[in-house]
Amino acid sequence: MSLVEGFSVTHRRYVPYSHAHYGGNLVDGAYGLGMFGDVATELCIRTDGDEGLFAGYDSVQFVAPLRAGDVVEATATLTRIGTRSRGVSFELRVVCRATPDKGASAAEVLSEPIVATRATGTVVVPQA
Numbered sequence: 001m002s003l004v005e006g007f008s009v010t011h012r013r014y015v016p017y018s019h020a021h022y023g024g025n026l027v028d029g030a031y032g033l034g035m036f037g038d039v040a041t042e043l044c045i046r047t048d049g050d051e052g053l054f055a056g057y058d059s060v061q062f063v064a065p066l067r068a069g070d071v072v073e074a075t076a077t078l079t080r081i082g083t084r085s086r087g088v089s090f091e092l093r094v095v096c097r098a099t100p101d102k103g104a105s106a107a108e109v110l111s112e113p114i115v116a117t118r119a120t121g122t123v124v125v126p127q128a
């Protein structure tokens with residue numbers, strides 16, 4: 001178990017073109033929230049031995065677009081330990097991106113990750 005403030009878990013994933021939803025291959029904001037649910041689940045497993053339940057978000061900010069073809073990292077960090085509640089902060093970062101001007105499948109590793117989404121929320125676990 002890793003029930004200590006500051007403990008974090010990161011998931012990394014390629015965003016398929018089947019998830020492009022808007023012009024410019026833009027992906028809907030819910031995609032990142034789905035990743036936050038999954039990474040929070042692993043966080044709860046590691047902190048409390050249970051998948052936990054997401055009670056709600058206090059804040060969500062869509063800081064930069066997420067695009068099909070991106071490789072993204074979602075990080076969940078434990079910020080508060082209640083009795084059964086756990087405060088969690090989230091960040092979604094783009095680490096690789098397509099470069100279609102160089103070819104249909106060309107892509108690059110970004111020199112600096114782009115933060116796409118930030119959020120804070122609460123998950124609830126069973127009584128120990």
Ligand SMILES: C[C@H](N)CC(=O)SCCNC(=O)CCNC(=O)[C@H](O)C(C)(C)COP(=O)(O)OP(=O)(O)OC[C@H]1O[C@@H](n2cnc3c(N)ncnc32)[C@H](O)[C@@H]1OP(=O)(O)O
Pocket residue numbers: 037038040041044051052053054055056081082083084085086122123124
């Ligand atoms: C991470 C997941 N594996 C992935 C998901 O996303 S799950 C899918 C979405 N979530 C759900 O379907 C959950 C639906 N909600 C529930 O089942 C319940 O509302 C709950 C389990 C989240 C809470 O219900 P309950 O166990 O009856 O809560 P309480 O006994 O009243 O409180 C327990 C602690 O939780 C804090 N709390 C409750 N609701 C909220 C809330 N909306 N926002 C923030 N905090 C909440 C409450 O303050 C208690 O905290 P302490 O134990 O005192 O620290």
